[in-house]
Amino acid sequence: MNAFTREDLSVMQAWPLERKIQVTQARIMEWYFHYGGNVAVSFSGGKDSTVLLDLARRAFPNIPAVYVDTGLEYPEIRAFVKAVPNVTWLRPEMPFPKVIEQYGYPVVSKDVANRIYYARRGSEWAIRHLNGQNRDGTPSRYNERYMKWRYLLGAPFPISEYCCTVMKKRPLHRFVKEMGAMPIIGTMACESARRQSAYLITGCNAFQKKEPSSQPLSFWLEQDVLRYLQLTGLPYSPIYGEITEDGGRLVTTGAHRTGCMFCMFGVHLEKGQNRFQRMALSHPVQYDYCIGKLGCGRVLDYIHVPYAA
Known part of the structure; x- marks a missing residue:
């Protein structure tokens, strides 16, 4: 039986930010005390996990964070993570070129x-x-x-969803197994149908899963994250630019999403300049490597997605 219904989630997503902050910190504290403080925040350097880490450290200043250095992050993200204290860097066992060769493109x-x-x-x-x-x-x-x-x-190239598993999930799972520190993750239900379904089943703190994890931002929306950053003045990666208002909504003047630079999941849905067209202008060295050497150009051609600036 699910912990919540879609209607429950809709109600929580409509809560004011102040209530979301209170409930999220309550979930973090519940997780922390359940495992005797042996927990760690999964920190990607993106805006969502930046907010999560701040909320966690407001309650527990010494709570550790872990960052998976896949080699696929924007340089601005890596530089930002380096400036954050008490972060353990993890690395995948397999580089991205080997992942796409063995498993396939995302x-x-x-x-x-x-x-x-x-x-x-x-x-x-x-x-x-x-x-x-x-x-x-x-x-x-x-x-x-x-x-x-x-x-x-x-398609004349391999395709799979395993990139994230190999590059991000396995290093974190290995860390959890070796250190016993139970992860707190900054994902939100609004990001995908998968994440919504997972939240409806377990709620924020999935104690009963085979691999327990906490997702205390699950009922937040992107607008909440941007509002939190704006209200608190919390430092975040400069890759996002400034937070401004457009038509009554908060937007970033820089990148709208970060994650792995070369990921093609969802690019076909992007309106206006897509992530690769923007990369051609902002990060030409990484763009040339991605489109040419990694072969992402032929993949984007095959699914009819433009990538030239």
Whole structure:
């Protein structure tokens, strides 16, 4: 049985920021005391985890943080993380070029890439989903969303969702196993259907999961994160630029998202200049490496996404 309904989540997402701060810190404290203080904040250097780390350290100033240095982050993110005290740097066992060679490129979304990966290996459920069918072969309103990506089965390059698992999740899991420090993560339910579903099942503190984790910002929205940064004056990575208002909403004048520079998940949905077109102007060295040497250009061509500035 789920801990929450979608209606519950909608109500919480509409709470004022002050209440969200109180509830989030309560969840952090619950997690901290449950594990006797042996916890750590997963810190990416992005705006969401910057807010999370600040909330955690307002309650527990000495709480440690861990950063996974994949080599794929913006230089401004890495420089910002270096300036934050008490952060342990972790590294993946496999570099990104090897990951895409062995597993595949991160294309479209984790769900789509997952189905392409397994359908190519003969998985019946993955093939069925790409055909828009239920288990019994009847049309599926849920699975029909995958049908338009069926053509990727013939793509002349490997595709999978494993990049994040290999580059980010495994180093963090290894740290948790070795140190016993239970992770606090800055993900939000509004970011994807996967994260929303996970939150509805467990709530913020997933004590009962095989690999327990806390996501105390789950019911926050991006506007809450920007408002928190604006109100507190908390330092954040300069990659985002200034926080300004546009049509009644807060926006950043720089990057809208950070994460891995070369990730292609969701790029087809971006309006105006997409992340690669902006990278061509702001980080030309990384752009040339990504588009040319890593082969992301041919992948973007295949899914009809422009990348020239």
